[in-house]
Amino acid sequence: MKTRVVAVLLVLVAASSLTFAQDSQTLILEHANIVNPLSDAPVLNQTIVLRDGKIQSISSVPARLPGERIDLRGAWVLPGLIDAHVHLEGIDAAQRMLSLGITAARSMLVRGYADVGLRALHIRGDVDIPTILAAGYPVLASPVRFKPDISAIFLDHPALDDLRKLERIGPDGARRIVQAIAGRHVDWIKVFANERAGVLETDPSTRNLNDEELRAAVEEATRLGLPTAAHAYSDEGVMAAVNAGVRTIEHGSLITEPTLKLMKDRGVCFVPTLYGFSITPGPNASPQERALEPRVKLLLDRGRRAVAIAGRLGVPVIAGSDSGYVGDEPSVIDEVIQLASTGLSNLEAIRSATSLSAECLFISSAKGALKPGLDADLVAYPDNPVKDLAVLRKPILVINGGKVFLRKLPD
Numbered sequence: 001m002k003t004r005v006v007a008v009l010l011v012l013v014a015a016s017s018l019t020f021a022q023d024s025q026t027l028i029l030e031h032a033n034i035v036n037p038l039s040d041a042p043v044l045n046q047t048i049v050l051r052d053g054k055i056q057s058i059s060s061v062p063a064r065l066p067g068e069r070i071d072l073r074g075a076w077v078l079p080g081l082i083d084a085h086v087h088l089e090g091i092d093a094a095q096r097m098l099s100l101g102i103t104a105a106r107s108m109l110v111r112g113y114a115d116v117g118l119r120a121l122h123i124r125g126d127v128d129i130p131t132i133l134a135a136g137y138p139v140l141a142s143p144v145r146f147k148p149d150i151s152a153i154f155l156d157h158p159a160l161d162d163l164r165k166l167e168r169i170g171p172d173g174a175r176r177i178v179q180a181i182a183g184r185h186v187d188w189i190k191v192f193a194n195e196r197a198g199v200l201e202t203d204p205s206t207r208n209l210n211d212e213e214l215r216a217a218v219e220e221a222t223r224l225g226l227p228t229a230a231h232a233y234s235d236e237g238v239m240a241a242v243n244a245g246v247r248t249i250e251h252g253s254l255i256t257e258p259t260l261k262l263m264k265d266r267g268v269c270f271v272p273t274l275y276g277f278s279i280t281p282g283p284n285a286s287p288q289e290r291a292l293e294p295r296v297k298l299l300l301d302r303g304r305r306a307v308a309i310a311g312r313l314g315v316p317v318i319a320g321s322d323s324g325y326v327g328d329e330p331s332v333i334d335e336v337i338q339l340a341s342t343g344l345s346n347l348e349a350i351r352s353a354t355s356l357s358a359e360c361l362f363i364s365s366a367k368g369a370l371k372p373g374l375d376a377d378l379v380a381y382p383d384n385p386v387k388d389l390a391v392l393r394k395p396i397l398v399i400n401g402g403k404v405f406l407r408k409l410p411d
């Protein structure tokens with residue numbers, strides 16, 4: 001009788017460990033050449049073990065474990081790329097990011113909290129999309145006068161409707177808008193220090209939120225535990241945002257050296273979004289795009305100069321595409337290449353979309369590097385991307401949270 005009980009127990013133990021082995025989803029990448037952005041030199045011929053969506057180990061010793069094996073035959077592995085500034089509205093665009101090896105992105109303005117919804121889909125594991133840091137709507141001096149139209153904020157937040165009729169929201173309005181957006185569990189708050197550059201109706205060197213509104217918004221976000229990003233172009237706008245306590249400056253093309261020094265002292269990161277300004281209007285460009293051309297060219301020239309000074313001063317420069325990833329819209333890879341053409345080394349440009357970006361966005365405990373315990377977000381390339389950044393355009397393997405999303409390994 002006793003033996004039978006033991007036998008039954010043994011069967012049960014065996015069955016449960018079998019289930020465990022299946023659930024744990026171990027993936028073993030063999031013969032990988034690793035570019036870890038945290039170190040200066042690549043490490044060759046490594047075995048990477050991924051388990052339960054995390055990197056379990058990286059070693060030169062072959063792993064004798066059960067699990068699915070992928071022989072990379074010397075392909076070059078990077079952590080998944082991070083885009084610090086996107087405008088994602090749907091699943092197709094989010095999956096296009098993944099197919100390019102971009103496994104995390106910070107949303108910087110979208111209507112109807114599409115970014116919060118995409119983040120939830122990713123967390124539930126319902127669809128394969130990148131990790132999303134959501135910001136929802138931005139804080140603007142006059143939400144109804146913004147182009148493109150974001151007055152849907154008053155449909156998402158009917159309790160804010162009295163602000164719709166005001167000329168400016170004022171500091172109290174700024175606090176209320178931050179509270180409302182934070183109530184949707186966003187990760188970041190975006191504030192507008194200057195007007196937009198991409199429409200003729202507004203001048204990017206003029207202020208949007210004034211000093212009091214900016215301070216009130218950043219203070220309220222900080223009180224609620226949220227970091228802030230400032231859309232800013234003019235030196236005065238950037239200075240006001242830095243003094244208010246923001247974490248990142250978006251665009252920032254007209255920054256001067258003293259303001260960059262202040263950013264360095266305060267640990268503020270610079271997201272210059274240069275590539276967007278480098279696109280020249282094609283034959284089918286609209287009259288508006290043509291009319292904007294001189295402005296855009298000026299912002300590119302000044303932005304490139306600002307990035308070069310930032311590099312010299314040690315201000316963290318990180319890659320943001322400002323893209324919606326619809327159709328053939330640009331990607332953060334274009335921005336990485338643009339940053340390298342502005343004076344960053346290839347490895348620094350890669351860091352701007354991996355380890356440094358993760359630090360600036362407060363996600364370095366999970367993203368941006370290859371080490372045990374971090375998320376299993378990896379991309380493999382046929383050649384070393386540090387030698388030639390164009391290689392980033394040809395990922396042959398994309399793993400997102402431990403799941404293979406794209407596999408084009410040569411036979």
Ligand SMILES: [Zn+2]
Nearest residue numbers: 085087108322
């Ligand atoms: Zn943007």
